[in-house]
Amino acid sequence: MQAPQALTSLQVGQSATIHALHVEPNFQFRLNGLGFRVGKSIEIMRMAPFNGPLHLKLDNTEVMLRQQDAAKIEILV
Amino acid sequence: MKRIALIGMPNAGKSTLFNRMSGASAKVANWPGVTVDLLSAKLLMAGTMTELVDLPGIYDLHGFSDDEQIVRHFLCNNTIDLILIVANATQIERQLSLALQLKSLGLPAVLLLNMEDEAKKLGISINADQLGKELGYPVALLSAKYGHGYNDAYKLIESELQKSHAKPILSLEKDFAIDQDVEDKLASIVRHTVDVPTDSSDIMTQKLDAILLHKWFGLPLFFTIMYLLFEAVYTIGAPLQDAVAWLLEGFRDIALAPLFSVLPDLLNSFLLEGVYDGVATVASFVPVIIIFFLFMAIIEDSGYLSRAAFLMDALMSRLGLDGRGFVMLLMGFGCNVPALMGTRTMRSRGLRLLTMLVIPFSLCSARLQVFVFMTTALFTPSQAPLVLFSLYLMTFATVIITALLFKGRYNSQEPLALELPPYRLPTARQMILRGWHEVKHFLRRATKFITLGVVLVWIVVNMPYGVEPASAASWSGWIGEFMSPLLSPAGINPELTVALIFGFVAKEIVIGALAVIYGMEGSALMNGLALQIDWVQAYSFMLFTLIYTPCLATIATLRAESKSDWYTLLALAWPLTLAWVTSVSFYQLARFLGY
Numbered sequence: 001m002q003a004p005q006a007l008t009s010l011q012v013g014q015s016a017t018i019h020a021l022h023v024e025p026n027f028q029f030r031l032n033g034l035g036f037r038v039g040k041s042i043e044i045m046r047m048a049p050f051n052g053p054l055h056l057k058l059d060n061t062e063v064m065l066r067q068q069d070a071a072k073i074e075i076l077v
Numbered sequence: 078m079k080r081i082a083l084i085g086m087p088n089a090g091k092s093t094l095f096n097r098m099s100g101a102s103a104k105v106a107n108w109p110g111v112t113v114d115l116l117s118a119k120l121l122m123a124g125t126m127t128e129l130v131d132l133p134g135i136y137d138l139h140g141f142s143d144d145e146q147i148v149r150h151f152l153c154n155n156t157i158d159l160i161l162i163v164a165n166a167t168q169i170e171r172q173l174s175l176a177l178q179l180k181s182l183g184l185p186a187v188l189l190l191n192m193e194d195e196a197k198k199l200g201i202s203i204n205a206d207q208l209g210k211e212l213g214y215p216v217a218l219l220s221a222k223y224g225h226g227y228n229d230a231y232k233l234i235e236s237e238l239q240k241s242h243a244k245p246i247l248s249l250e251k252d253f254a255i256d257q258d259v260e261d262k263l264a265s266i267v268r269h270t271v272d273v274p275t276d277s278s279d280i281m282t283q284k285l286d287a288i289l290l291h292k293w294f295g296l297p298l299f300f301t302i303m304y305l306l307f308e309a310v311y312t313i314g315a316p317l318q319d320a321v322a323w324l325l326e327g328f329r330d331i332a333l334a335p336l337f338s339v340l341p342d343l344l345n346s347f348l349l350e351g352v353y354d355g356v357a358t359v360a361s362f363v364p365v366i367i368i369f370f371l372f373m374a375i376i377e378d379s380g381y382l383s384r385a386a387f388l389m390d391a392l393m394s395r396l397g398l399d400g401r402g403f404v405m406l407l408m409g410f411g412c413n414v415p416a417l418m419g420t421r422t423m424r425s426r427g428l429r430l431l432t433m434l435v436i437p438f439s440l441c442s443a444r445l446q447v448f449v450f451m452t453t454a455l456f457t458p459s460q461a462p463l464v465l466f467s468l469y470l471m472t473f474a475t476v477i478i479t480a481l482l483f484k485g486r487y488n489s490q491e492p493l494a495l496e497l498p499p500y501r502l503p504t505a506r507q508m509i510l511r512g513w514h515e516v517k518h519f520l521r522r523a524t525k526f527i528t529l530g531v532v533l534v535w536i537v538v539n540m541p542y543g544v545e546p547a548s549a550a551s552w553s554g555w556i557g558e559f560m561s562p563l564l565s566p567a568g569i570n571p572e573l574t575v576a577l578i579f580g581f582v583a584k585e586i587v588i589g590a591l592a593v594i595y596g597m598e599g600s601a602l603m604n605g606l607a608l609q610i611d612w613v614q615a616y617s618f619m620l621f622t623l624i625y626t627p628c629l630a631t632i633a634t635l636r637a638e639s640k641s642d643w644y645t646l647l648a649l650a651w652p653l654t655l656a657w658v659t660s661v662s663f664y665q666l667a668r669f670l671g672y
Contacts, residue, residue, distance in 0.1 A: 026141040026424065027492045033086060033136025034494055035171035037260060049292055052391030053400070055497065059273070060167045060199065062282075062497040064387045064400070069492040 007042070007054075007073040015043035016075035023072050035061045042075065079127045079238060080156060084148065084179070085163030086172050087134035088498045090191040094163055094221035095131040096510060098231075113147060113418075123235040127158075133421070138178040143421040152184075153247045159238050160186035166196035166203060166218060170267045176212060177259040185241040186214050187234055193218040193226055195499070200274040208270040222504060282380075282499040289381070295388050304466060306372050310445075311462045314365035315453055322361035322599035329353060329598070343542075347535060350546075354598040355531025355589035356523060361599065362446040362588070363519055367512045369442055373411050374511040378503040382407060383495055390493070396477060397484025399493050402432040406476065409439025410469075413631045417638055425489035433635060434483060434648055437627050438475040440468055443584035447622055450588050454603035455615040464616070468623055475624055475655060522583060526629075530579050530586035534593045537575065547572060547594050567621060567660035568614040568668075577621060583628045613672050617664040624656035 004019040018040045021028055035058040036042075045055040045062070053064045085091040099118030116131040132151060133144035160179060164172035169190065176188050190196075190203060196218075209216040217233050219226035289295060333353060337345045376382060385407060386400030393403050401422065409416035416436050423429040440448070448468055452461040503511075537552040544550040549558065549571075556578065557571020564574050572594045580587040592598045597605050610618075626632060626649060636645040 023492065027494075029137040029140040029145075030142075030494055033140070033171065033174065034496060035168070037171075045286075046290060046292075048290075048387050048391055049296060050391035053387060053493070055286075055290065055387060059170050060201075060278075061171060062499075064383070064390070064493075064495045064497055066390065066394075066493050069494065 002077050004074040004076055007044075007070040007075050008067055010044050010075065010077075012044050012046055014077075015041055016077045017041055018073065019076045020074040021072070022074065023069070027069070034063050035059060036073070042073075079122070079125050079158040080130065081122075081127055081159045081161060081234070081238065082130045082132055082151070082155075082157050083161050083163060084132050084175065085134060085191075086136055086165070086175060088496055089134065089163045089165045089172060090221050091131065091134060091163045093507070094161075094189065094191065095129065096507075097221050097224070097227065098129055113421075115147075115151070123239050125238070127238065135175070138175065138182075142424050152182075158185070158241050159234070160184050161234065162186050162188045162214070163191050163221075164188065165192050166190040167192055167199055167201060169201075169203060169271055170263075170273075173212075173266065174259050174263055176214060177262055180213055181259070182247065184247075185237070187230075187237050188212065188214045188216045189221075189230055190216060190218045191221050194220045194223055195279075199279065202272045204270045208266065211266045211269060222507070279499045285500050286384070286497075289384055290387060295384075299385060299388055303469075306376070307466055307469060308462045310365065310369050310372060311449065311465055314368045315449060315458075315461075317364035317368070318361050318449065318453075319600070321364055322358070325357040325361060326599045326601075329357065343539075346539065346546075347532075350596050351532060351535030351539075351593055352528065354592040354596075355534065356528055358592040358598045358602065359446070359523065359527055359531075359585045359589045362449065362585075363516065365446065365449055366442050366519060367515055369445065370411060370515045371508055371512055374503055374508055377408075378501055378507065380498045380500045383497050386495055387497060396480035397428075397431055397488055398435070398480055399428065399491070400495065401493070402428075402435070405432060405436055406439050406472070409436045409441060411442055413437050413439055413441050413627050414634050417631065417634045420638070423491065425491035427487035428489035428491050430639060430644060431480060431483055431487035431489075433638060434487075434651070435476040435479050437631050437635075437648065437652060438472050438479065438624065440472045440623060441584070441627055443628065444623060447580075447584055447587045448619055450591075450603070451606075451615050451619055454606045455610070455612045468619060471620065471623055475659075478655070479651070522585065526582050527585050527589060530582055531589040531593055534575065534579050534586070534590040538594055546596060553594065563657075566665065567657065568610075568617045568664040569621065569660070570610065570614070572609070573614075573618050577618075577625075580622065581626055581629070583630070584622065587622060613664060613667045616667075617660045620663055621656045621660040624659055625653050 007016075010016055018036060018038055020038065021031055021036060023031065040058055043057045045057050047054055048064070051067070053066045054070050056063045056065055083091050083095055095116065095118075098120065104117060118129050120127050120129055130151075132148050135142070135145045135148050137145065138149065139145075162176045162179060164176065176186070179186050188209070190205070196203065203218065205216040205218055215233055215237060217226065217230035219230045221227065289298060291298070329349065333349060337349055340348070382404045386404045389403040390400035393399050405416045405419050408419060413436055416439065417433055420429045420432050420436075423432065448465055452464045456464050537556065538547045540552050547553055553575045554571060557574045560574045561571060564577075569577065572591070575594060576587045576590040579590045591606065592602050595602055595605050595609075632645065632649060635648045636642070639645060
């Protein structure tokens with residue numbers, strides 16, 4: 001197992017495990033509600049045009065998340 | 078009377094269940110402790126009158142968004158006999174958290190696992206009995222959309238309601254202060270009761286996304302689809318509008334005109350050329366509006382709107398807005414008022430105010446009626462849809478200008494996470510309900526200000542007593558004369574000016590007003606209008622109509638949502654200024670170029 005890294009360092013099509021959420025408390029509520037919890041597996045499906053948000057998949061939930069926010073999520077590959 | 082509240086995450090199908098339970102009897106109402114109106118319905122359940130309240134979709138009972146505060150304040154200010162927790166069965170592993178939070182508050186509830194059909198298709202199996210035991214709430218599986226399992230769920234709700242006694246009201250400080258850690262419990266319950274196959278993806282959604290969210294084709298496809306939709310609304314709607322106008326005209330000539338001819342002239346004119354012509358002209362557009370909303374219903378329920386947010390977010394963020402704002406603009410094509418209320422999910426005030434400033438530029442269905450009318454009157458059938466589409470593009474142009482001008486003032490760094498639900502098709506039942514809802518909405522507006530509007534227009538056109546209607550000597554003539562230094566540079570004549578002034582109340586009044594002012598309706602009015610003004614004047618008038626204040630209801634909503642008089646004033650003054658500048662520039666340039 002490697003050291004934790006930012007979610008944005010993953011390539012499209014790769015998946016990893018969530019290690020930590022370094023976001024403000026309110027946004028953490030929203031992320032938890034959407035299924036972002038430590039230990040969960042997460043996959044990057046695609047990236048939007050013009051360097052836009054990421055299309056992510058956690059279990060049966062698909063979510064879009066801006067790259068600047070995704071950078072605050074730590075993962076373990 | 079007993080009270081039931083519906084609680085669930087966004088996209089859990091809460092509204093679908095609410096509609097199924099309430100039929101079409103829902104009403105908006107005020108609630109203690111809550112500043113916004115909520116939908117509710119009265120039902121007879123297990124022999125007791127029961128009030129069913131639909132609370133906004135939330136992710137977390139402890140969250141800080143407006144919607145989450147609304148739910149908390151509702152729970153702290155109203156007694157509740159039973160809570161229905163609606164959760165999407167395919168996403169039970171995360172949506173169960175809300176049920177656990179409610180359990181730790183000690184509230185009586187039933188867990189309804191919705192979309193059981195989708196879960197079955199994905200091979201997800203849930204042991205409802207075991208889940209109910211571990212959770213401490215009765216559980217039912219159902220599909221609110223198709224009705225499977227609904228009867229059993231309804232019986233369960235009734236029996237729980239009979240058992241339950243109204244709980245004492247919660248206290249905001251005490252009850253919501255402790256944040257129970259639900260994480261471990263959530264994981265353990267799901268492990269015991271839910272069986273998910275290793276690959277449970279929705280193949281259809283994956284395939285569609287590969288095309289519709291494609292890096293290069295996604296955006297062009299989106300705009301092509303939108304164009305085809307608007308073209309379809311026009312192609313199907315315009316002949317229907319024609320047919321209804323013909324019917325209403327026939328009714329007037331065959332039945333009403335002979336009947337009213339015994340009345341004194343002034344009263345005859347008031348009833349026939351005032352009330353009937355005005356309201357009938359507006360009513361002829363009901364089919365266009367229904368078709369438009371049926372298409373909207375398909376798009377909204379399909380899950381494609383959140384894809385639009387995904388595709389457009391990067392561009393919108395350069396304007397200081399986000400993907401949600403883009404979706405709200407699209408919703409605004411239906412009606413600006415719910416689109417404005419949809420900004421409640423935004424937490425940053427700057428972002429919210431900027432989004433609310435641009436939403437009123439959305440070409441709503443009321444303005445669509447004016448434009449279908451004017452384009453049919455002044456352009457050839459092949460030009461008309463293109464002219465209409467150019468006005469939709471104008472919506473985006475005005476949004477871009479406004480956002481760039483004001484984004485410095487209203488900036489934000491709000492993070493954004495949005496769910497992309499699987500693609501779905503609405504059922505025929507949902508479509509019919511939606512169409513019916515729009516007819517009701519129209520009738521409500523018609524009985525309120527459309528009738529009042531055309532009556533007022535008739536008065537200014539025909540007063541003082543004895544003048545030639547709409548002539549320079551009438552009140553409308555005076556108003557037109559008074560405003561002409563301001564509006565004649567835009568090619569807007571005194572008659573159109575009067576229509577614009579009354580259009581401030583609601584855009585439907587504009588065509589009703591034209592019918593009254595020109596003393597004609599239906600095809601006669603279209604022909605008459607084509608003789609009075611040319612296409613340059615008509616387009617300038619449409620630009621003005623598109624950009625200035627959409628209606629009183631929008632202004633009232635802007636005021637209620639922003640809670641600021643200065644902001645409301647800005648949201649009133651800026652579009653007026655922009656409308657004037659745009660119309661005058663267009664008109665002068667077109668004339669200069671020799672059109």
